[in-house]
Structure formats: structure tokens, C-alpha cells
Amino acid sequence: MREKIARFMQGRYGVDQFSNFLVMAAVVLMVLEMFIRIPLVRMIFNTVTLVLIVYAYVRILSKNINKRYAENETFMRYYGRFKNFAARKKAHMVQRRTHHIYKCPNCKQSIRVPKGKGRIAITCPRCKTEFIKRS
Ligand SMILES: [Zn+2]
Secondary structure: OHHHHHHHHOOOOOOOHHHHHHHHHHHHHHHHHOOOOOHHHHHHHHHHHHHHHHHHHHHHOOOOHHHHHHHHHHHHHHHHHHHHHHHHHHHHHHHHOOEEEEEOOOOOOEEEEEOOOOEEEEEOOOOOOEEEEEO
16 A cells, blocks of 8 residues: 555655645635634635645646746745744834834834833934934
């Protein structure tokens, strides 16, 4: 049996991060679907879940390895960008508690200022424009 599977998978692409992501997305949709009462929305969720799983399997069993590899590279690039974005948002949220973030009125540079110092003059580190804000 094992040999049969190995022979079947020979020359096929196999699992990658993009396929894992597709399957994960399908699982999330399946879980969400359990909480939905509207039949039409359930049907859409079911259809998308099915499409995701079929697409994942088509990719895993594909013999066009170069193309699948390129797809995964594209996915990883977007995923990396999203991860950066999420990390920046999170860091921002943490800083919000102790700092104000102002934008320079001249060059739009973000400037971080500690909270609770009253009226202060801020000098932009990039273009040296001075502006007054309450912190
Ligand atoms: Zn500036």
C-alpha cells in the first residue's frame, strides 16, 4: 500500500505552504458554517469549502511542479507581507498605551511621543519642521 502511494506520488508536486493554507481556510469555513442559519450563506460557504479542498488536492497531485512552485512563491510573498502588516499593527496597539503617534504636517513622517507631557513642541526628525501638540 505504502509503495503504491509512493509510486502514485512520483513526479507529483506534493504538499506545500499554499496547499496547507487552502486546507486550513477550508477547515475555518467549515467551522464558521456551523454557526450560520441562512441557507444561501451556508450553501456559499459549502461551495467555497469544496472548491478550496479540490484546488488544494489538484495542486498536491499536480505534475506541473514548476508552476506549482511559482504559485507557492507568490503565496509566500503575500503571506509575508500580511505577517509584517499584522506585526506592525500589533506593535502600534501596544505603543498606543504609552505613546501618541503624530504625523509630521510637512512630510507625513510618523513621530512617536510619550503621553502625558502637556503641550509640547515636536521637531520632525526627518524634515526638522516644528509643530505643537498636546501629548
Ligand atoms: Zn517632517
